Amino acid sequence: MAKIKAEYIWIDGHSPTPKLRSKTKIIDGPVSELSQIPEWSFDGSSTLQGVGHNSDRAMRPVDFVPDPIRGGEHILVMTEVNYPDGTPHKSNKRVNLVDVVKRHLAHEAWFGIEQEYTFFRGRSPLGWPEGGYPAPQGPFYCGVGADEVFGRDIVERHLDACLYSGIGISGVNAEVMPGQWEFQIGPLDPLTVSDQLWIARWLLYRIAEDFGVNATLYPKPVQGDWNGAGAHTNFSSKEMRGDGGYVFIEAACKKLEERHAEHIAVYGAHNDLRLTGLHETCSIHEFRYGVGDRGASIRIPLPTMRDGKGYLEDRRPAANMNPYEVCAIIMDTICSGEM
């Protein structure tokens, strides 16, 4: 037995967009399974999760990975927030996803999430002239060279960190607005993709911190003719992936159309600033799906159409969405009723 550092990560009670918090507990290690990691607590009155003299909140470990920052046997622990008696706190959106997953287990849902984000140094996006603007958008997407992309050293460190931790990261790219980037997690089952996305977000903030840079998930970091930041959510069920699955994909689009407003309600705060109908988005007030259409709410990728099976891309979620909520409503809408 040796002592190890376990960084407990939790989602706070900030509204409308929660923030990540973490603190370190020294525990006995090495740890090989979740049950070896003790529950812990924090002061909810400092995180908008409790008031007064009864503000102790419990952190229940739900996932852990090797800590790429501290190395060795040290770990990062993703937790959910409950009351001391085990009742879920209202900021705990994971419990509902657990429920939805149980109901629809037979459909073998997979999610792949594209997390866009923007680096800031002080008040300007990274690489932007102080108080001014760079050249108009165009050359920056997937660009190369010191005049095109800003923050690649952080992006590479983050990618290595995710790989070290065994997070299912599937790629990274520079985005349309300079200083904006994306990483993708998945495809994975809904709980794993969500837990891992939260850990990957924490790692992004933590690594950028060492560079004096702040990463933000705000959906429209710069007003005007600049792309916003989304979290395109790619989904498939067993039926959609099987031969002839295309009919299930079209049926899914029709189901999504019927609940557009309910979906938008959990797709992230300030998403109206991003979903304008410009900059590769569909207006927040409309619903459209289409093959290879990046101006639609739902895009069916060309290879999916060609193969007659595959997945769909929900382009509506904003970068600051909570994956527990987004995965839950997508599964609930698509997997309920007749498939």
Ligand code: ADP
């Ligand atoms: P684009 O930028 O063209 O929209 P990306 O390559 O950034 O596409 O992201 C595509 C995402 O689709 C990846 O995150 C990947 O994990 C996910 N994906 C691929 N196949 C499936 C599938 N069968 N079910 C769900 N997600 C999938």
Ligand code: MN
């Ligand atoms: Mn992408």
Ligand code: MN
């Ligand atoms: Mn993108």
Ligand code: MN
């Ligand atoms: Mn996409």
